[in-house]
Amino acid sequence: MKSNKDVTIYDVANALKISPSTVSRGLKDHPHIRKETIKKIKATAHEMGYQRNKFASNLRQKHTNTIGVVVPKLNSYFMATVIAGMEKVTNQHGYGLIISQSQESGKQEISCVTTLFNSRVDGLLVSLAFDTKNIDHFNVLLNKNIPVVFFDRVSECSGCMSVVIDNYKAGYEATYHLIDQGCKRIVHLTGNLLRNVYADRFRGYKQALADNGILFDQKMVIISDLNEQAGIDTAKKILNMKSRPDGIFTANDTSAVATIVELGKAGIKIPDEIAVVGFNNEPISKVVQPNLTTVDYPAREIGEIAATSLINKLTSSRSDNLSIIVLKHSLIVRESSLKNKKS
Amino acid sequence: MKSNKDVTIYDVANALKISPSTVSRGLKDHPHIRKETIKKIKATAHEMGYQRNKFASNLRQKHTNTIGVVVPKLNSYFMATVIAGMEKVTNQHGYGLIISQSQESGKQEISCVTTLFNSRVDGLLVSLAFDTKNIDHFNVLLNKNIPVVFFDRVSECSGCMSVVIDNYKAGYEATYHLIDQGCKRIVHLTGNLLRNVYADRFRGYKQALADNGILFDQKMVIISDLNEQAGIDTAKKILNMKSRPDGIFTANDTSAVATIVELGKAGIKIPDEIAVVGFNNEPISKVVQPNLTTVDYPAREIGEIAATSLINKLTSSRSDNLSIIVLKHSLIVRESSLKNKKS
DNA sequence: GTGAAAGCGCTAACAA
């Protein structure tokens, strides 16, 4: 087991009686090297168990072919799908991915970014944490011309790209649909309004109300973590309201589902008494009874496009100046919001 | 924006009129350096925006302080929690994590392992893909004394550690519970029996039947991908059986839930006509109606322990010879299996 | 307690 010593290009070069640089070039199909030589080099390299030493190579080349990803949490179908999309694209282009979770904490996000920066990633793909206040922690990267692409939870940032859907429009459509079904008192359960996704959906909600002559009431807006517990709490809060709402628009499916379940336990009929619309089209939306009306979000596509944009920035010198890419969403109507059964 | 050039220890050394080696030592609190010097070094380094170059350092030191993780898929609550546990431990010890998904494909698993190996990870944390036939692809690492720790989906492997639960016992308990509720014809929906988790649960299922005088019937065992579609297919298959089962034990929650939903659509009463037990205690198990009886799996703990074991192997020279760690699971009984309502 | 110097393995400018 003579396994401790790594085989280097020098070893290969010696075996072949040629120079290390030729080996180096041959290994990467340099056009100036003769075909046969390349074949010979690759053959013996393989045979000898040669393995490129990335560190030496990175040290020389000043780039790592590695892309960092910072996401709030991994445990959603949505995020896993986004990342699968990114992996596909980056692998095709010879990049690796380092994934890290901020756990929805701005503080942890900063430490993720720092760690990734210290790992000298070539670029960063980011979806912001719930309570990230500002994005100064990305300046270290930006100052070094390391491109940052935001997706989903994005932020104003000169020189950064963003990949999103039209959350305003989606919020508008969701609320409009509820109104269309006859709802007049619609609760909006949302997250931290610092985040574009929630702020925009909220704006859409308000506008839809306004356009239909429904007075906006701040007491109908519930800000939360949008997790399971938030859904349960919301249900309880609703049960205690003097005049109950007849519709709920939630900014994600997790909390919508929890609300439905909890409301169901209290004997409330969904959608007859209260109609519900969620957001994201997670698989769970098809499990809950009644099935959840929700907004479909092109997760895989978002991942692919964010990764592609980043790689473009990395490889082409020309700086694409389109800074925001907006993808298409769609409202998926299921039973949880259908008051007029036969519509 | 004079940002292209990195600050090196040489720059710091020059600024301080001392040697680079002293700076290098000072930065890592070498005991032979005077306290004040250390303080001065750190101060100016920070001030100048110095940042250690990992590649140079790795190149010298032959290790990367990075741990690779290979999982089948990211998109489950279970996996996300496992990984959160790993991150916590590894970060505490100054290690980074590179996560990659095999997408349940043995072929992709091989490529993940190779990529990680080429990235010179110091160790590997692995849960096997569905259809991984053998584990020869880990030999490259093992031959170089790079430790591999398996968790959840493990495999016989001399010199590797494994972190698991007692799947045999869990399968036994789940099946026993069903029998206890009066079930006599129990379908077992499971995954590829190559994987210990499924094989062991299956053994437990068979033993529980045997211990209760129920004849094992191969036709009652359905092998599948255990995804949503598998649940739907299983439900359809069951609906077409001449003599219907009165219980189902599924090897994960996703498929259990899909089965319940599909069976529900066909008007089957759960648990009265068919009782169901799942596995994993995913959040979805508390959403489906009726709530799913399932086996709770200490996900976070598994992650923490697997990571801790790996780091121990990395840091201590003595080779711990305990090769399998078994964690505690527990059966969580909910409505989906409760035939005797008031038990 | 600090410095000098060699070298980790690879790449690329320049030379041939």
Added chain:
DNA sequence: TTGTTAGCGCTTTCAC
């Protein structure tokens, strides 16, 4: 088409 050579930035042995 191939070889020579000079580092990339850091660590560490040996010397003082």
